[in-house]
Amino acid sequence: MTEQKFEPSIVAFCCNWCSYAGADLAGVSRMQYPTNARVIRVMCSGRIEPYFILKSLELGADGVLVTGCHIGDCHYISGNEEAEKRMKMTMEVLDKLGIGRNRMRLEWISASEGQKFAQTMKDFTEQIRALGPNPLPKQAGQKKPDPAKIKDVMNRIIEDTGAFDCVECGKCTTVCPVAKYNPNFAPRTVVLKASEGIVENVQTNRDVWTCVTCEMCNSMCPYKVDYSGFIRGMRAEAVKYDNVPVCSQGGLMQEVMRIQADSTVKQSRLDWLKPDLKVADKGEVFYFTGCVSYFDSIFKERPLKLSGIPQAVVRIMNKAGITPVVSNDEVCCGHDLNWTGDEAALKKLMKKNVETIKASGAKKVVFSCPECLRTFNMDYQDIMGDFDFEMVHISELVDDLVKEGKLKFKKGQKKVTFQDSCRLGRHLGIYDPPRNALKAADAQVVEMDNNRDKALCCGVSAWATCDETSRKLQVDRLKEAKKTGAECLVTGCYKCLIHLSCAQENKTQVPKEQIDIPIKDLSVVIAEALE
Amino acid sequence: MTKDVMVIGGGIAGIQAALDLADKGMIVHLVEKTPSIGGRMAQLDKTFPTNDCSICILAPKMADCFSHPNTNVITYAEVVGVEGKVGSFKVKVLKKARYVDETKCTGCGECLEKCPSKVPSEFEMGLSNRKAIYMPFMQAVPRVMTIDKEHCTMITKGKCGNCKKACKREAIDYEMKDKILELEVGAIVVATGFDSWDPSSATEYGYGRYPNVFTALEYERMINAAGPTHGHIERRSDKKRPIKMAFIQCVGSRNPQVGHPYCCSVCCMHSTKESMLAREHHDDMESTIFYKDMRACAKGFWEYIERAKRDYGVRYVNSDATVQENAETHNPIVVYDVGGRQQSEEFDMVVLATTLVPRKETLELAKVLGLKADEFGFLESSERILEFGKTVVPGIYLAGYAAGPADIPESVAQGSSAAAKAVEAIVQAGG
Numbered sequence A: 001m002t003e004q005k006f007e008p009s010i011v012a013f014c015c016n017w018c019s020y021a022g023a024d025l026a027g028v029s030r031m032q033y034p035t036n037a038r039v040i041r042v043m044c045s046g047r048i049e050p051y052f053i054l055k056s057l058e059l060g061a062d063g064v065l066v067t068g069c070h071i072g073d074c075h076y077i078s079g080n081e082e083a084e085k086r087m088k089m090t091m092e093v094l095d096k097l098g099i100g101r102n103r104m105r106l107e108w109i110s111a112s113e114g115q116k117f118a119q120t121m122k123d124f125t126e127q128i129r130a131l132g133p134n135p136l137p138k139q140a141g142q143k144k145p146d147p148a149k150i151k152d153v154m155n156r157i158i159e160d161t162g163a164f165d166c167v168e169c170g171k172c173t174t175v176c177p178v179a180k181y182n183p184n185f186a187p188r189t190v191v192l193k194a195s196e197g198i199v200e201n202v203q204t205n206r207d208v209w210t211c212v213t214c215e216m217c218n219s220m221c222p223y224k225v226d227y228s229g230f231i232r233g234m235r236a237e238a239v240k241y242d243n244v245p246v247c248s249q250g251g252l253m254q255e256v257m258r259i260q261a262d263s264t265v266k267q268s269r270l271d272w273l274k275p276d277l278k279v280a281d282k283g284e285v286f287y288f289t290g291c292v293s294y295f296d297s298i299f300k301e302r303p304l305k306l307s308g309i310p311q312a313v314v315r316i317m318n319k320a321g322i323t324p325v326v327s328n329d330e331v332c333c334g335h336d337l338n339w340t341g342d343e344a345a346l347k348k349l350m351k352k353n354v355e356t357i358k359a360s361g362a363k364k365v366v367f368s369c370p371e372c373l374r375t376f377n378m379d380y381q382d383i384m385g386d387f388d389f390e391m392v393h394i395s396e397l398v399d400d401l402v403k404e405g406k407l408k409f410k411k412g413q414k415k416v417t418f419q420d421s422c423r424l425g426r427h428l429g430i431y432d433p434p435r436n437a438l439k440a441a442d443a444q445v446v447e448m449d450n451n452r453d454k455a456l457c458c459g460v461s462a463w464a465t466c467d468e469t470s471r472k473l474q475v476d477r478l479k480e481a482k483k484t485g486a487e488c489l490v491t492g493c494y495k496c497l498i499h500l501s502c503a504q505e506n507k508t509q510v511p512k513e514q515i516d517i518p519i520k521d522l523s524v525v526i527a528e529a530l531e
Numbered sequence B: 001m002t003k004d005v006m007v008i009g010g011g012i013a014g015i016q017a018a019l020d021l022a023d024k025g026m027i028v029h030l031v032e033k034t035p036s037i038g039g040r041m042a043q044l045d046k047t048f049p050t051n052d053c054s055i056c057i058l059a060p061k062m063a064d065c066f067s068h069p070n071t072n073v074i075t076y077a078e079v080v081g082v083e084g085k086v087g088s089f090k091v092k093v094l095k096k097a098r099y100v101d102e103t104k105c106t107g108c109g110e111c112l113e114k115c116p117s118k119v120p121s122e123f124e125m126g127l128s129n130r131k132a133i134y135m136p137f138m139q140a141v142p143r144v145m146t147i148d149k150e151h152c153t154m155i156t157k158g159k160c161g162n163c164k165k166a167c168k169r170e171a172i173d174y175e176m177k178d179k180i181l182e183l184e185v186g187a188i189v190v191a192t193g194f195d196s197w198d199p200s201s202a203t204e205y206g207y208g209r210y211p212n213v214f215t216a217l218e219y220e221r222m223i224n225a226a227g228p229t230h231g232h233i234e235r236r237s238d239k240k241r242p243i244k245m246a247f248i249q250c251v252g253s254r255n256p257q258v259g260h261p262y263c264c265s266v267c268c269m270h271s272t273k274e275s276m277l278a279r280e281h282h283d284d285m286e287s288t289i290f291y292k293d294m295r296a297c298a299k300g301f302w303e304y305i306e307r308a309k310r311d312y313g314v315r316y317v318n319s320d321a322t323v324q325e326n327a328e329t330h331n332p333i334v335v336y337d338v339g340g341r342q343q344s345e346e347f348d349m350v351v352l353a354t355t356l357v358p359r360k361e362t363l364e365l366a367k368v369l370g371l372k373a374d375e376f377g378f379l380e381s382s383e384r385i386l387e388f389g390k391t392v393v394p395g396i397y398l399a400g401y402a403a404g405p406a407d408i409p410e411s412v413a414q415g416s417s418a419a420a421k422a423v424e425a426i427v428q429a430g431g
Helices: A019-028 A050-058 A079-097 A114-131 A147-161 A171-175 A177-181 A187-195 A216-220 A227-240 A248-262 A292-298 A308-319 A343-360 A370-384 A394-403 A423-427 A432-440 A468-483 A494-505 A522-529 B012-023 B039-043 B054-067 B110-114 B153-157 B162-166 B216-223 B267-281 B301-312 B361-369 B408-428
Strands: A010-015 A037-042 A063-068 A104-108 A285-288 A364-367 A390-393 A414-419 A443-446 A488-491 A519-521 B005-008 B028-031 B071-074 B077-085 B088-095 B179-185 B187-190 B194-196 B213-215 B244-251 B286-291 B315-318 B321-326 B331-338 B341-346 B349-354 B356-358 B396-398
Touching: A010 A019, A010 A114, A019 A037, A019 A063, A019 A114, A037 A114, A050 A063, A050 A079, A050 A248, A063 A079, A063 A114, A079 A104, A079 A248, A079 A292, A104 A114, A147 A187, A147 A227, A171 A177, A171 A187, A171 A216, A171 B321, A171 B331, A171 B341, A177 A468, A177 B341, A187 A227, A216 A227, A216 A423, A248 A292, A248 A343, A285 A308, A285 A343, A292 A308, A292 A494, A308 A394, A308 A519, A308 A522, A343 A370, A364 A370, A364 A394, A370 A390, A370 A423, A390 A394, A394 A432, A394 A522, A414 A432, A414 A468, A414 A522, A432 A443, A432 A522, A468 A494, A488 A494, A488 A522, A494 A519, A519 A522, B005 B012, B005 B179, B005 B408, B012 B028, B012 B039, B012 B054, B012 B071, B012 B187, B012 B408, B028 B077, B028 B088, B039 B054, B039 B216, B054 B071, B077 B179, B077 B361, B088 B187, B110 B162, B187 B361, B187 B408, B213 B216, B216 B267, B216 B349, B244 B267, B244 B321, B244 B331, B267 B286, B267 B301, B267 B349, B286 B331, B301 B315, B331 B349, B396 B408
Parallel strands: A010 A037, A010 A063, A063 A104, A285 A364, A364 A390, A414 A443, A414 A488, A488 A519, B005 B028, B005 B187, B028 B071, B187 B396, B213 B349, B244 B286, B244 B349, B286 B315
Antiparallel strands: B077 B088, B088 B179, B194 B356, B321 B331, B331 B341
């Protein structure tokens, strides 16, 4: 048997004005360079989304080359500057995923630099050849589903979610945050169409992606129809027909998560760990951080300081004498993939996570992300049966530790208001622990007009469909928070923090002074108040 | 063996049962928990589908019931123990001390003027205050005062004594003690009625949070000429009269999520009545009723609704609704659904047709009597179709809302039916 020689396949993105012309020049000048690269012309290097890089790698590319005009030469003034920031971020993400930044390269090549183009191609091909093949498993082509079976699938979803119980009273519409700004959307019409047998539209219906799955409708429905479950079921079906959402960050998030599901390479996701934090490999308490480390890299440009959250959580636990297990083998919980229709990935991630937790010998798992908690508590246990470890949100842990007298806080009355995230509140029913924890940390909690099970949504869920409705919802929520006169809006969810501050950082219709309230994560606020 | 019968609950169902029994020659002990008989019907302004004045048709029955030679009306009392079986139940009745001698008090009301305390009036749904010594309402039967021991400073702190000084009949006795009466009866009719569900836990309606959101029973008191506002409809926020009224149906009813999957069976009709009354009071009133289904099934009910639309300009919108508020004007904003589109409309006042629930004491009474209650607290009939009102305990019968949602005519019919069955039981037991 002869071993086949490894020939790297490389995707090269070239900007229209400089690099592609440079490639042209290399060609007409008859310069020789390896044929491993497939060139994709884009108008500007600023057009290249981190998603493209990850998707190329996921689909089997061994390396990705990004080229553009030299800084200062961009034909769109600053497109390449944006590209530089993005590619820096992408490299960090690749490092964390264990794929490594060496599999991509960013080069500035002008139209006159044919020589440089050829040289870059040679160098990069050799670099990739030395690295060997892409470590991600090859993707098997997806089988197209049979449209004739949609009806059966939909009937099962209708049955599972009690959608036939809908009496068309319209109460869901009256509380739906999306319906408030999008007259074409109402939870009940999505269900109604399906239960009337109009199911073919699952292939084209965009309403399934309009929903923010905040479960306001579920909590209000007199007949307990599980609208969000219905939407999730429909999404799983819709993606099979390429009816996919327009994702935030161009789908980068989902890609990072999907790679975690398939990949077998070691990640490096614990870069947030500071030397003064005590953690262990085995122990009673496991701290499941969620994707915060990736979010930290992805949103490095924004003033979010996301790595402060896991640091705060470990600090709180250390203070109470707990040395939590944190694991580099932890992967994404699969929440966002599950809610964008990829159940298969959820199952793969579930298997990895449950194995990691079992191997640690933990009896209690603490979450600082409500989405992870929801996914473990509801989705994982639905599939795998009840776990023998306990699952709690950090607010519940703090509440308990305070009651046991293990945490002491500084005096200093702060006035704060709490954002009940949909997963923590309506999905899991955890309302009092975060408030108790804040009160214990000597904060005065003032309530917004809509609070607890009526809390307004942060506008986006599962990184799907961030549109003008999302922005309006965020502004509404921030206005409410500002109106309370609180010094700070405390959230118990990474996503609420990310989405709500996004509205503050960008242009909005309302004056900034109506929405400029500092937003902080619950764990950070608690950790700051520790004695 | 005894031919006496006990009726528990002095609302319209209990009154009807007591009157029927008394007319048949039985001795009836009517036990009522509050200081006066009359029940919920006494609180209503008008009754559907005839728009009769509620108290005008009820008061003569109350008076008859009290003065009938065969009746013994025991108010301010509760049943605390029952032993024995059909033909000879031994019933313990706790007669609470009312600190006023019922035989001496004439209900003149001179004590009221002197009493310094203020307590939200239960009868007026908290919209106005009563004194610690009080008569729940003008037409109360018996027409005697009662001292509420929790709020009387003479009883709680030993200070005051104004009412005793004012009473020319020397009817006040602060030393009065609760008494246990032991009665032997052959059969028992249970007609303990309902409470209005408190909608403040359903925060989507804003009750308790937005001042201009009322419950239907509050509205009934308000629109009643003898009520706290003397029949003027007033907003809580600014005491102004509303023009645009919204009535929201099924608040807490037909809602398994909050634990009441049943239809309250009256709110389609009473909201229609209330919106008609609004227009009768003022020509410019505009009412909108937000409903899930219009359940106007009894005789004349649908015609009543047609009349409301045609003659009173009542608008019906087929949608459930939730309430927001315009923070500046305190105008409630009703959010509803038309064909899957969210709509919102500002009103001056919102009236919530809250569901009706069995009184919470009914469950304790069920234990005492050995009756079964369903998951919602309604007392269960052993036979629902052909012998409605019959229970698992021979000799005990049900009537009115305690046995399940019913309107006034149904409650009256059930009262009569329970009375007839009680007589039958006594005859069969050899009484």
